[in-house]
Amino acid sequence: MKNNLSTAVFPYFFDLNDNHTQHLHPLMISKKKSLKAELFNKKASDPKNEAVIVLEALGLNQGQVVADIGSGGGYFTFLFAKSVGEGGKVFAIDTNLDFLEFVKTNAEEKGLTNIETVVATNEKPLLLKKSVDLVFMRNVCHHIQNREAYFRRLRDVLNPDGRVAIVEYRGGAGFSFHSLFGHSVPKETIVKEMRAAGYRLEKDSDFLPEQSFTLFSP
């Protein structure tokens, strides 16, 4: 059955991420999406993805505000929520409403009260100006079209001493699943685009086996 209601209300939503889900019953879509969200979290929690070192590299403090853009299943959203504490806030931001619902339900189950889910458009996260200390984008860059313009717009939401952390599959010359399907952006490209958007590279670390970790300030 074609899910006309969902596609009418969120015209870009399914097209952007998962075209074929339009043909499923809404309940099947939710189940399928939450399975996908769970899969994202399972992958993010794999020891090789070094979540603890990523957290250390970000150096978050209590009371800070984080925007997890492309939050998926929210694995990092939940870690950030604990790092910034009740005085801080984490915006879980995604174009996919089912993922956001998944994060919201899980945050409630975990008793995390400092997480707010925010719908993103493909052009920008819907956040207030100068409201965020850290923007975090893990495995999301390859989804963003016209990244330089996107990164430039992102500057608006950062506090003056805010930062942007990008974790992204490196891709590269050799064969890999991620480069084969365009699910990667070389680090050099990210740095070039971020510089063109007016950012300064603050940190460039190679502790992840498959991804680059870069940290920028405006």
Ligand SMILES: C[S@@+](CC[C@H](N)C(=O)[O-])C[C@H]1O[C@@H](n2cnc3c(N)ncnc32)[C@H](O)[C@@H]1O
């Ligand atoms: C590969 S998943 C990564 C999820 C999560 N960051 C993680 O590391 O587990 C990419 C996520 O980015 C979201 N996404 C795609 N385009 C986006 C956009 N323009 N703005 C915000 N989120 C987007 C997808 O819906 C998906 O949840």
